[in-house]
Amino acid sequence: MPLSIFGFQALWSPYLIGVIVFLIVVYFLVTVVWRKDFKVSEPLKKSEATYFLLAMILFYIIKGSPIDLMSHIMFTYHMVQMAFLLLLVPLFLIKGIPWWVWKVMIEAPVVRSIFKIFTQPVVSSFVFALMFSLYHMPGVFDAIKLDETFHGIFTFFLFLSAFFMNWPLVSNIPGQKQMKHFYKIAYVIANAVLITPACALIIFNPNPMYATYTDGEAWLKAMELCVPAATLSGLSLSGPELFNNMKPLEDQQLGGVLMKIIQEIIFGIVLFKVFRQWWRQEKKDDHFITEKSLREFQAKKQSQQF
Known part of the structure; x- marks a missing residue:
């Protein structure tokens, strides 16, 4: 049956x-037109604008295109959606908004305290893993999918936890403590390990876990999250099997596998960039130390001549 x-x-x-067009307009107004209203600012970099636009485009693709509709029909699409929403969009947002804008936002009285607590690497890792695991517990997952308000609130806090988890990796605000490259590597590995149990439960469970992908009545109710109720009332639908040839268990297992693969790819790219930055920093430091030692040696030699 066609999705149309x-x-x-x-x-x-x-x-x-x-909403996305509005956010893009506000972004360029703040970073270009109103930039001089900030006490400290810099011209907007092309890389920053590119990252922000990528974040907006990716967000629309996974939450506004037919992928979002398919995520309510197939668990596989849901997990792919979660992977990009939680692991890539926050990275693009952090890198896309200039540091001097972030500085104003995170130094606001209430926000400062929240950031100080939840961007601590140990806290951010465990909170994200906990939220992700809790979200995909069968009873919780179905409850979230069957209540629009609950779905919106829980998804927001899950995304927020993902944002805090990504912050120590890519934030570059001058004056703030930066995580050393070695610790970043350990941090990425730790995050990959912490969400593995949730993915393993999804992949290796011998039975379908979610009623909103197997029970026709629950599925139809969950579809109200993305399809107007008036449209659904005019359709005669029995369940997601009308749009999906995969068995529920196969769909569930494939979703868990894809989530893990996408996570490994994204974390692998992050690790590569951290290694490269570390190598460049070490090379720069070695060059600086060599030049400094050479100057000291020459100065000492000249002083001995006199």
């Missing part, structure tokens, strides 16, 4: 397009 029966709004989320 759910209508244009469910397929392309026109309201989300409006």
Whole structure:
């Protein structure tokens, strides 16, 4: 059965397009037009604008395109959506917003305390792993999918935990303590390990775990998260099997595997960049030490001549 029966709004989320366009306009107003209103600022870099636009485009693709609709039909699409939403979009956002804008935001009285606690590497790692694992517990997952308000609140805090988890890796605000390269490597590995049990439970469970992908009534109720109720009421649907040829258990296992693969790829790229930065820093430091030693030797030699 074609997805077009759910209508244009469910397929392309026109309201989300409006929100994203609004955010892009505000971004360029703040970073270009209103930049001089900040006490400290720098011209917007092309790389920063590129990262922010990538974040907005990626967010729309995974939450506004037919991928979002398919995530309510197939668990595989849900896990792919989660992987990019939690592991890549926060990275792009952190790198896309200039440091001097971040500095103003995170030094606000209330925000400062929150950041100080939840961006601590140990805290951010465990909170994200806990939120991700809790989200995918069968009873919790179905409850989230069946209540629009609960879904919105829990997804927001899950994304926030992912943002805090990514912050120590890529934040570069002058004056703030930066994590050393060796600790960044250990941090990435630790995060990969901590969410492995949740993925393993999904992959190796011998039975389908989620009623919203197996029970027709629960699935139809969950579809209200992305399809207008008026549209659903006019359709005669029995369950997700109308749009999916995979068995529920196979769909669940594939989703868990893809989540783990995408996570490993993203973390692998992050590790590569950390290694490269570390190598460049070490090479720069070695060059600096060599030049300094040479100057000291020459100065000592000249003083001995006199």
